[in-house]
Amino acid sequence: MIKTNVLGLIGLFTILFYTCQPKFHKSNQNISIISLQQLEQITKGNAQLYIINFWATWCKPCIEELPYFEKINQQYKNKGVQTILVSLDFKEDLKEKVKPFVLKNQLKSQLYLLDVEKQKGWIDEINPNWSGAIPATLFLSKKNTHFKEGELSLNELEELVEIYYQQAIKK
């Protein structure tokens, strides 16, 4: 009898322990380190529109606008729009800074870390008019490419995405 009660108590504690834990789902995000050429290849896939946001964990305005991109990702992911968040952190910081940040903020968009250490002139290659400051966002489709340097509000982002998406799907 006593034995049954003890087992019952252990079971109860186990249930309580797991239900009281804060809900940290382990992120499935795998953040690959890629080169600019690889990024170019990725964005030549089948999606109608690619939204590529350049950010870094140390950039406050970038972090502030990340939730907007996450929202766009949720809204458009089934419409053939792919949101890609490209971190410009140092690759040495991937494990210590980028991954914990992604985990903490539950980022769901496609994530990469761009390795440009050995790539001279990469800023110009992304866009000749880019000063190199982040945040910066690139919108790519078969029909158009647009580049926006600086922070975007949610409204601005939604507006731009809708315009570029309509252009991309227009026959």
Next chain:
Amino acid sequence: MQKNTNQTHKTSHVLCINLLNAFTSAELEKLQKFVASPYHNTDKYQKLLLDFLIKKIVNKVDFDDEHQINTYNKIFSKKLTPKSYLLKEKRRLFEKMNKLMRLAEKFLVFESLVDNQSVYYDFLFTKLKEKDQKKLLLRHFKKIQNEIEQREVKNLPYYELKYCLQFHHLQFLNVYTESFEQMQTGLAQLSYYADMVFMLRKTDIFRAMVHSYKLNPNDEYFNMELITKLARQKKYEDNPYIKANMLVIKLFRTKNDEYYNLLLDFIEKQQSAFLKTEMNNLYTFLSNYCIEQNNSGVNMLHELFSLNQIAEKNKIIFENGEVSIRTLKHIIGVACKTAHFNWAQFALDKYKSLVEKNIRNSVYNFNLCAIAYYKKEYEKALSYAIKVNEINLDYDKNCKIMILKCHYELDEEYDERTLRIFRSAEKYLKTMKLLNRRQKKMYANFMNIFINLYKIKHRAGRLTLATIEKRLQNQTINSDKHWLLSKIEELKKI
């Protein structure tokens, strides 16, 4: 004067680090022993400085202020901070580095004496003569004479040593024996060796002039007729180096394939007479002739491929256990252009392990990309190309161009993203610091036609094919006119 000294110290640390960066690890080890020797160096800081630089700086980091302070603190046992590292301290450190650089230079001179026998014996014999060391001198003369007679390769160092030996031997005879007859014969031989040194040097210079600088020498100092006449004399013509040099000169002056075949035949038969480095040079001359002819419209790619096969068979492709990535790219490229894909793959696999480790994978992927590209397997080519990291200017720009061409071939409809990649590449080539103005123009011209062709291919441009073709014909320089013309022909058929 003071200003100049300051200037020297301002740059000496950079020069010193650059010099040490160029040393192999074996050389650095030897230099440490050299600096530790009290005969060469009595400054106690030099050893500390060199050991620290090798351990922390050389080939590892930039020698910026932070590392300078670390170095300073280590060798002078101080605890300076960026604020207390002032001009006086900098000057003190740079003076020491200047001194270290001089020691490293002296070390290089000592090291090169080991390889340069004629200079070494010239110094030694002069000193032994001053010390009146008759027996020792005789012993050296005999020993070197025997050693020289064994040599099969009769190149410039051979005759320089012969000249040096004969010169000192004659001086010896003059001082110790006064044998008139021996002197007479000896002087004739000395003159012959001097002539051989002269002819070997002169034909080397002429060879470089006609090959590399496209000069047709014919003035007082570059008298081609005179050198040709001299080279015809039996005593010179019998020397394989002079003969090969003259064949190279004739080949590049006349552009006559007969000399190509003669030279190829000659070096094949006389392999043992040449050092490997010289064989490599001679194959390079033959290769360059084929490339030049090919560029001027005479198809010599098959000859070039055969030449590479011979060079590979004779193990001339690699030097000192390493293969030059330029050579590797060249032989793979030629094999692909002549559709010898299996041989290209064989050569790539065979020599991959000889490529410098830090760029090995990129070089391998680049060449795999080239093989796939020439097989028209463009998607596969792209998958290799994106694995290529920075290698060198030549590889990097070629990789870029191959990516562009793959996109051109793959796109079934007009794609702004592709055009963006093209524009980025255009900008990349335009701003590449290592390209000279002419090269930039060549690539700018290529990109201009290339982008317009892409648009025409997908009916997105305003220009007509005829306009583009005319524009291309009017361009005096273009990095790949041949490919562009082939694409214009393809578009005409659509």
